[in-house]
Amino acid sequence: MKAEQPSDRRAFLSTSAKIAAACTLLGSMSGIAATQTDKPLQNNGVSRITDKHYYLDDALLETGFDYRDSTITHTKTALHTLEIKDGKIAAVLANKQHPDNQLNAYSAQGKLILPAFRDMHIHLDKTFYGGPWQAPESREGKTIMDMIALEHTMLPALQPYTKQRANALIDLIQSKGSTIARSHCNIEPVSGLKNLEALQQVLADRQQDLTCEIVAFPQHGLLLSKSEPLMREAMQAGAHYVGGLDPTNVDGAMEKSLDTMFQIALDYNKGVDIHLHETSPAGRAAIEYMIKTVDENRSLRGKVTISHAFALATLNPEDADKMAKQLAEQQITIASTVPIGTLHMPLKTLNQNGVFVMTGTDSAVDHWSPFGLGDMLEKANLYAQLYTRPDELSLSRSLAIATGNVLPLDDKGKQVWPVSGDDASFVLVDASCSAEAVARISPRQASFHKGNLASGSVQKQVS
Known part of the structure; x- marks a missing residue:
């Protein structure tokens, strides 16, 4: 096209x-009169996080592109844990790795994490x-x-x-x-x-x-x-x-x-x-x-x-x-x-x-x-x-107009977001990758702003 x-x-x-x-x-x-808290929550679901320091497990992050010859065919992803402290991403960890086991942990339930x-x-x-x-x-x-x-x-x-x-x-x-x-x-x-x-x-x-x-x-x-x-x-x-x-x-x-x-x-x-x-x-x-x-x-x-x-x-x-x-x-x-x-x-x-x-x-x-x-x-x-064209790379690049040019991967597939020090502002999307999210206008589960759960809900992990 x-x-x-x-x-x-x-x-x-x-x-x-x-x-x-x-x-x-x-x-x-x-549902115009409904608020986020009117919606039924899942088991252990929370619509408010008061912790200043916590973990968010099961966060699906984009990690790179798959190629056929020189053509991008697919976006690679993996589950990670985000350590969030004082409104910032303190660390991006292997999934369910908790260096401080005294902190509360919540689950993104495998939803894709995209920039706010x-x-x-x-x-x-x-x-x-x-x-x-x-x-x-x-x-x-x-x-x-x-x-x-x-x-x-x-x-x-x-x-x-x-x-x-x-x-x-x-x-x-x-x-x-x-x-x-x-x-x-x-x-x-x-x-x-x-x-x-x-x-x-x-x-x-x-x-x-x-x-x-x-x-x-x-x-x-x-x-x-x-x-x-x-x-x-x-x-x-x-x-x-x-x-x-x-x-x-x-x-x-x-x-x-x-x-x-x-x-x-x-x-x-x-x-x-x-x-x-x-x-x-x-x-x-x-x-x-x-x-x-x-x-x-x-x-x-x-x-x-x-x-x-x-x-x-x-x-x-x-x-x-x-x-x-x-x-x-x-x-x-x-x-x-x-x-x-x-x-x-x-x-x-x-x-x-x-x-x-x-x-x-x-x-x-x-x-x-x-x-x-x-x-x-x-x-x-x-x-x-x-x-643009309806291919994996073009669709993923189109997300930039919604995020202020912040994208999880650069044009070569290098992971550039999130990294330690970024604001903990992101959205949980029911999609496998940003290309699918753009093409399908995928449902949102929750929105975070500087570590605060602004909308929706996540699961609280039970020890």
Whole structure:
């Protein structure tokens, strides 16, 4: 299969993926009110680990590749014990080897251990998830300005439920393996700093099982809604990134909008993460202007993310390759939701040129879309279908978009994760290897964050 798939293939994938997502969503929504502790545990099953130092036995780790001639045909695995201490992996041991027999031991029951997933574009502060089912209103004939107008009336009605629903959405993504996230949070005159304050309280309560950055997001237009003073207050209040939105189509002044966004970031030594839905020529001009700005302000290198970046999908292969090289030189990250349909993003070209590409839920169930499953493994599956070949190596490499480029094996099959000193953040998956996990979107049994059992359950070993 070629990397650049024919249009009929993309159309088929678009239709089939939407059907699959809808079916999966119906299954997940049926238990929307349940918590992890509501699920029946197996014998000796535990859903909470209080130990700071313990062993996790029967952990299936990838150890290398099998080859036929020069072709990778299979991933080798073996059971190991992980010694976990103070949130780190202290040692990777032979299975059931316990140098300190006074420590408690738990069992992963032979489940595959993969690096923790990262939901790097989500909106925890405004969601229908955790409340009654509500489909979005029809968007036929509506523009982004119409959606902004809708938020003026909708946001005040959602604010009493911000904490409750943010917690429910966190529970969902953790059940799918994500314990690292980046959440955009509305900062505009309708919400003020209320959403930020509520989200910060939720994240403070969840800091043991989730690491989450906050992007101050001027959803109603940085210039259009005159939100610069509020954005500056948000920086002082602890937001990690300065957000932005469609500087031409919404703010109507591309350079002034981007200059304002970048100046706030420079003034407070923060990063930038902008929603850029605009396609060519406006979107391309905005990307080129951001590349130029970062080149002129080297302190911004490695601190700028362009979310969506749909303009890249409009470039011919030569222009996409050239822009990818420029993005990589300035260390600008792309956050893509791996869109299906008519937009075919050059994600493989970006990766090949060294651009860091990550993915996220974006909307779960809200006024924009009802199809978000909170599942980064599903995003890796879509990436594999749309941009790679269905072989063992390609499938295993596709996992990188869900894990922040952390993989158990390097391209040659050398085991590079986990090693002593790594954060004990990982997910237990019912699969034989990462290639199968990506291809089959395999079930998750448990998620760990810095040694804490964040979701699911494991077995406690009985002496």
